[in-house]
Amino acid sequence: MQTEATLQAIRYQRGVLSILDQLKLPDETVYISINTADDAWKAIHTMSIRGAPIIAVCGVLSVAVELHNSKSKFDSISSVTQFVTDQLNYLVTARPTAVNMTDAAKTIINFLTPLHIKQKNLTIYIDELLDFMEQFLQRDLIGNRLIGQYGAATICRNNSNKKKLNILTHCNTGSLATVGFGTALGVVRQLAANNALQIVYFTETRPYNQGSRLTAYELVHDRIPHTMICDSMAGLLMRTQPIHAVVVGADRITANGDTANKIGTYQLAVLAKHHQIPFYVAAPTTSIDLTKRSGDEIIIEHRPSSEMTTIKGINLAPEGVQVWNPAFDITPASLITGIITEHGVFQPDELEEKLLGLQQSLTSPL
Structure with missing residues (x-):
């Protein structure tokens, strides 16, 4: 298995940024140059780049x-x-549900004032700011x-x-949705690296097919044992095959543990609950929004x-058909077994307390 040769969704060196155009996968591997914040806004909005963590890194x-x-x-x-403030606030508007870009913008804007107080030389100020922004990668x-x-442990x-x-x-949460390795798919990669994975099933993830286009592309590339299913097959799969856990990503997690993720996540959580299968959400703490008390406050x-x-310009439905196409749904905390973060695995009802304690310990003087 080629865990060290995973796909790159983003390429960067100072002054030069390009992204893998995920609209062209799996047919073509094409990188797009990103020269301005406006270029990034368009790429994020059109989903040439997608996945909450990588959206933030690309924007920054x-x-x-x-x-x-x-x-x-x-x-x-x-x-x-x-x-910098204006451009970051503009980028936040590209896709409103994912919180990572908002969190990144807030982090950088909060860094600007103390940097201004400390540093009066314009050239050094810019260099130190660039150093800080590059750390997100x-x-x-x-x-x-x-x-x-x-998650694997x-x-x-x-x-x-x-x-x-x-x-x-469900959906795509790997190297194409992050700087590398992935969140939910990162858990799968680690299980495979530990020789603990028999097979990963993944949904096609309609209507945008992030599963069949992107997750499939990654799993084939990394030679991880896999089987793709239609979204509507998940219930039968859980009833007829041993499924030891469902692991998904998140675009925003609220203080009570409610989670916004790709449409179709909620029904998987309901099915997992019925079949007594653990249901995990894997996401960085930058996806946790403590300013929102519950999923009811998330803009979808x-x-x-x-x-x-x-699909690719080919009509699947008659012209004029009425459509409802929310990109995300909310999975209630009561259906979630655990939230896997870079600081450990938390129960939804302890998430806020543990995260606030962690933030306090990181900011407290030694």
Whole structure:
């Protein structure tokens, strides 16, 4: 298995950013240059790049590239601060459900004021800001590997028969949705690396087919044993095959543990509950939004009807058909066994307390 040669959704060096155009997969492997925040906004909005963690990294690095390549137009630290703040706030609007871009924007904006107080030299100020923004790249990869380790250890520990595991996942949560390794698919990768995985089942994930286009592409590339199913087959699969856990990603998790994820996640959680199968959510803590008390407060993005009525320009439904196409649904915390993060696995009802305690310990002086 080729865990170290996983696909790259994003390529970056200072001043140069490109992303793998996921709209063209699996037929073509094409990288798009991202030179401005506007380029990134369009790529995120059209889903040329998708997945909550990678959206944030792409957004942040697009601002870094634009800032680096237009240094000469800034005549003051204040003008840099205003530019970065405006561009980050603009990027937040590209896709409203995923919280990671919002969290990244807040983190960087909060970094600007103390940096301004400390550093009065414009050139050094820009360089230190670029250094800080570039940290998001490596931080995501490190976090993903920890999610994989914690998730694999927890699922194996709770596997009473000690046989190799059959896992079911949904959408795409791997190297194409993150800087590398993945969240839910990172757990699968780690299980495979530990020789603890029998097979991973994954849904095609209609209507955008992130499973059949992207997850399939990754699993074939990494030679991980797998089987794809239609979204409507999950119930029968759980009833007739031993499924040891369902593991999905998240675009936003609220304080009470309610989780927004790709449409179809909620029904998998209901089915898992009925069949007494553990249901895990794997996500970095940047996907946790403590400003929202429950899933009722999450804005659900609705996508164009054409995503349901056509595939690659071929009509699947008659012209004029009425369509309802929410991109995400909310899985109540009561259906979730555990939330796998880079800091460990938490019960939904302890998530807020543990996360606040963690934040306090990280900010407290030694």
